[in-house]
Amino acid sequence: MNNGIPERRKTREVRIGSAAIGAGNPVAVQSMAKTLTTDIEATSEQIRRLEKCGCDIVRVAAASKKDTEAFAKIAAQANLPLVADIHFSAQRAIEAIDAGAAKIRINPGNMRSWKELDDVIACAKANSISIRIGINEASIRNLKEDTPSRDRVSLMFDEMSEYVREFEKRGFEELVLSAKSVNVNRTIAINRRFSESFEYPIHIGLTHSGLPEDGLVPSAAAMGSLLSEGIGDTIRISLAGEPENEVTAAQDILASFGxxxxxxxxxVVCPTCGRCMIDVLSLARKIKQAAQGIEKPLNIAVMGCIVNGPGEAADADLAVCAGSGKGYIYRGGRKLAVVQEENLLEEFSKQIKLLAAE
Structure with missing residues (x-):
């Protein structure tokens, strides 16, 4: 830990277009376009929205020749590095590289011919792009219906080891590794093994983690465990629905680790208890609304009593600690004002705007 921030595991640097991951670079946030790739306008618009909310890398499906033809037009107008998602066809991979992909993702479980992959590797070398070897537990080559859950991590690791060796034999080392499962414990276990065994950057995430309201907790549990150990050079939180939610979730998880x-x-809002003197939840929601649109990393605390309130206020840029019929406003840990409860929201909102304007 460095100032409470997990020390990152050492990996080599790999470039994905304008982005660089590994070797101590910031953890890159990824998402995936959820439109039909052949709908060039809709896909391009979604990529622009992802760029606006702070996404670093976007993956785009490239399952057909029509997709790779559309990919070229999408890449030509995108500001973010695009990754072409390839599963079955080496030819689609080559087309996507020629169309401007900054990286391709291949799935070993669905692409098994080394003769075809030789051509993909040669094309990737010629275009100086990287390749993600992305294993999905559901498509492990040696997975059988009766394969015990405990054996799946070893199967994923063996499959990755084979592919890494073959790529290295061919002189290609611009690799990013990932293995995903819907299971939190297996996701943690396989990424730990990758981190112990390889020096390549690791992309972390659960696969199919669920509806937005259901997928956040397991994703945070798995990603938090890995990030706390310094594992993870790029991250995607896979959620059903709008891709911006994936970016926001990833940013929130990363922010919680500094x-x-x-x-x-x-x-920061206290959980409330019998000591509360005001409706903390209502006040906090109104303060959050007042702070919307502010582009400044302010720490704001809304506390329901004076027991823990002053302590939280010491770490906050601006804080309110409720008393009986009034609130104490702190700025930078120092008491700024005592305000009657009916005027508390108005005065606190005023102080937020003043602080944001500085």
Whole structure:
């Protein structure tokens, strides 16, 4: 730990277009376009939205020749590095590279011919792009219906080891590794083994983690465990629905470890108890609304009593600690004002704007 921030595991640097991952670079946030790739306008618009919310890398499906033809037009107008998602066809991989992919993702479980992959590797070398070897537990080559859960990590590791050796034999080392499962414990276990065994950057994430309201907790549990051990050079939180939610979730998880600084206020709210003197939840929601649109990493605390309140206020840029019929406003740990409860929201909102303007 360095100032409470996990020390990152050492990996080599790999470039993905304008982005660099590994070797101590910031953890890159990824998402995936959820539109049909052949719908060039919709896909390009989604990529622009992802760029606006702070995404670093976007993956785009390239399952057909029509997809790779559209990929070229999408890449030509995208500001973010694009990764072409390839599963079955070496020819699609070559087309995507020629179309401007900054990286391709191949799935070993679905692409098994080394003769075809030789051509992909040669094309990747010629275009100076990287390749992600992305294993999905559901498509492990040697997976059988009766394969015990405990054996799946070893199967994924063996499959990755084979591919890494073959790529290295061919003189290709611009690799990013990933293995994903819907299972939190297996996701943690396989990424630990990768980190112990390889020096390549690791992309972390659960696969199919769920609806937005259901997928956040398992994703945070798995990603938090790995990030706390310094594992992970790029991250995607796979959630159903709009891809911006994936980016926000990844940023929040990274920020909780000090690995990302959000350019917006962070609001700490006490959980409330019998000591509360005001409706903390209602006040906090209104304060959050007042802080919307502020592009500054402010720490704001809303506390329901004077027991823990002053302590939280000491670490906050701006804080309110409730008393009976009034609130104590602190700025930078120093008491700024005592305000009657009916005027508390108005005065606190005023202080937020003053602080944001400085």
């Amino acid at each position: 690995l990302y600084e959000k350019n917006s206020p962070k609001i």
